Amino acid sequence: MIVKILDAPSNPGKKFDGVRYNTNKVLREKGELLVTRNFGALDGLAKPRPQDYINYLEAWSDRSKRIKQPQFHVVLSAKGRETDKHGLCELAEKWLLGRGYGDNPYLLIFHKDTANNHLHIVTTRVGPDGKKIDDSFERKKAYTVLNELMQHEPQQALEKDLAQALAYRFATRAQFLMLLEAKGYSLKLVGERYRVYKYGKSLGEVAPGEVDARIRAYDPGKDRIYQLRAIVHKYQSLFSPALYPIREPLPGGGEGRITGYASELTDYLREPLGLEFIFHAKNDQPPYGYTLIDHAQKTVYKGGLLMPLAELTVGLKLGDAGNNESKKFYPESGGWPVGTTSSEATGEPYNADDQDSSLPPESLGSETYNDVPPLRIDIAGDIDDEQILGRNRRRKRKARTNSR
Numbered sequence: 001m002i003v004k005i006l007d008a009p010s011n012p013g014k015k016f017d018g019v020r021y022n023t024n025k026v027l028r029e030k031g032e033l034l035v036t037r038n039f040g041a042l043d044g045l046a047k048p049r050p051q052d053y054i055n056y057l058e059a060w061s062d063r064s065k066r067i068k069q070p071q072f073h074v075v076l077s078a079k080g081r082e083t084d085k086h087g088l089c090e091l092a093e094k095w096l097l098g099r100g101y102g103d104n105p106y107l108l109i110f111h112k113d114t115a116n117n118h119l120h121i122v123t124t125r126v127g128p129d130g131k132k133i134d135d136s137f138e139r140k141k142a143y144t145v146l147n148e149l150m151q152h153e154p155q156q157a158l159e160k161d162l163a164q165a166l167a168y169r170f171a172t173r174a175q176f177l178m179l180l181e182a183k184g185y186s187l188k189l190v191g192e193r194y195r196v197y198k199y200g201k202s203l204g205e206v207a208p209g210e211v212d213a214r215i216r217a218y219d220p221g222k223d224r225i226y227q228l229r230a231i232v233h234k235y236q237s238l239f240s241p242a243l244y245p246i247r248e249p250l251p252g253g254g255e256g257r258i259t260g261y262a263s264e265l266t267d268y269l270r271e272p273l274g275l276e277f278i279f280h281a282k283n284d285q286p287p288y289g290y291t292l293i294d295h296a297q298k299t300v301y302k303g304g305l306l307m308p309l310a311e312l313t314v315g316l317k318l319g320d321a322g323n324n325e326s327k328k329f330y331p332e333s334g335g336w337p338v339g340t341t342s343s344e345a346t347g348e349p350y351n352a353d354d355q356d357s358s359l360p361p362e363s364l365g366s367e368t369y370n371d372v373p374p375l376r377i378d379i380a381g382d383i384d385d386e387q388i389l390g391r392n393r394r395r396k397r398k399a400r401t402n403s404r
Helices: 017-027 040-044 050-061 085-099 138-150 154-166 173-181 208-216 222-236 264-273 342-346 386-396
Strands: 002-005 031-037 071-077 106-111 118-124 186-190 193-198 201-206 244-249 255-262 275-280 289-294 299-302
Touching: 002 138, 017 031, 017 050, 017 071, 017 106, 017 118, 031 040, 031 085, 040 050, 050 118, 071 085, 085 106, 085 118, 085 138, 154 173, 154 193, 154 201, 154 208, 173 186, 173 208, 173 289, 173 299, 201 208, 222 264, 222 289, 222 299, 255 275, 264 275
Parallel strands: none
Antiparallel strands: 002 071, 031 106, 071 118, 106 118, 186 193, 193 201, 244 255, 275 289, 289 299
């Protein structure tokens, strides 16, 4: 579970633009207003307007003239679909009470337009006494209350997550770090050990020796690679492989930086088959490479072992990555000519006609992978190139971080 406190509105004339942002989501059927609490006479109205809630929050907040940005806008996000709207709503109300906002007017809006169920909280920083609610060490306190509510001990969770990550097969340290970053951790190389951070504090360390032992035992399995190629080729005819950028949603309905890339094809392969494609890009440029996490077989693959990027994303011509829907693009193949087959690129014998392209999802087992958290990662270096990535990490003395 993640709790994120959003920045205050940049426009001082729109003190509670979080209300409008969320009610617009409801109007577009991408959200659901679950609870409004402590709004006085408004609670008795059949259909209050968004502006009615804004007016009430502004009037409540005007009792303190010192607070120029009174909106308190928070997101509670679950992993995948593991927590439904009712569970998030109950958790949010208890969290508000624990943080001192339980007697304030607030709205809870459930969003269902991403891979992770999440809920928005909009309230005011002004308490019933007209004073500002204590916001010192706010983000740390947010997780302290959340962890207490979930009866969740971060150190115990880290031990479990480390064991799960070390159970995967991976070829580089960078690939191992990706597995932990997928669970919300950040890592920093301190001396000869990786220090692991989450919830704003250090939780433990990882000895590179444990990681290196798994690297030495790495076996990608050629038969599995052939099977994965066949699966991709089969579903390329059913789902669009053209990539589109995923942007960070901003309060007020805007869109922020690009946080990742996906396609209809990769979205489908992730849900029932546990195949997670992470595309690597620099700034807002089209991706130049990718990594595949095969959760079904607990193996991480460098993208080139499977097929060139151009072969995976073939379908539409090159375009601009600036817009989500109207401008999909066809990335370059990262050094291989467009149209080059994976066998020509990797030197491995491969003929799609020789593979069983009709493999059903059941051939991978009956388990589904809806609870696997999506990776939306900005990467400044080539994650597929351990030499480049390792050099950059050593130079900066820190690991790449992941945010959801």
